[in-house]
Amino acid sequence: MENSQCTVVDAQAAFTTAREKALIEAAQSGDKQAYHQIYDAYVGRVHALSYRLTGDHALAEDATQEVFIQLWRKLGNYNHKSKFSTWLHSVTANITVSYMRKQRGWFQRMFNIEGSAAEQFHAEASTGEVDLESYIVRLPERARMVFVLHAVEGYRHEEIASMLNMAVGSSKAQFHRAKQLLKEWMGYDND
Incomplete structure (x- = not known):
């Protein structure tokens, strides 16, 4: 590669x-x-x-x-x-x-972070085997798509809403959800 x-x-x-x-x-x-x-x-x-x-x-x-x-x-x-x-x-x-x-x-079955997938994720995280890309991959589909498009690629929420056929408020909510999950998984949820 x-x-x-x-x-x-x-x-x-x-x-x-x-x-x-x-x-x-x-x-x-x-x-x-x-x-x-x-x-x-x-x-x-x-x-x-x-x-x-x-x-x-x-x-x-x-x-x-x-x-x-x-x-x-x-x-x-x-x-x-x-x-x-x-x-x-x-x-x-x-x-x-x-x-x-x-x-x-x-896709929904594969990346559902509930149950055993969450346990596997936490086991990997505790051994230090998970990097940021791995955290992003484990985000729920809509939250991940919005997070990548907004935080990584720089699209505005209005553009994302149009691309994903959702309300602007939903895009913002999914972005907030992604940030909260990432903070929690990375151990920064002590706010």
Whole structure:
């Protein structure tokens, strides 16, 4: 994995704005080679965001594939008014959230932090085997999605509410819930 991350970093470093624009325009015209270069440059970022949103490596892999399938279809919608990475970030978040909705039944069973899952989490935490990413992954689905989109990715609650089809107040409540759970799990609930 480390070698592939270096390759992604190298690909992104060589991806200048002019080169990026030329590749995007070529890909918009159907050039699969140009699209492959875009894929190489951005797959790491897309996967990282998908993982933070889903909390599951297999789901993130599937969501990443879905993003790039949809990207091929939606690339014509990109109009160069914003940075491509910003546009792709928004596309990734929307597609990943949509993909997760389709997986809801499995996802709710997998990441319910009640009962034995909570006991397993506390056992891991007591041995020091859990890092922040592990805490975030264990958040309930809606709280995790809002937390990642707001705290990590910088979206406003109004944007999150629109993306997740919820009220702005619900987004704020889910963010507060995520913060409270993280504080509790990390031992900072002494306020």
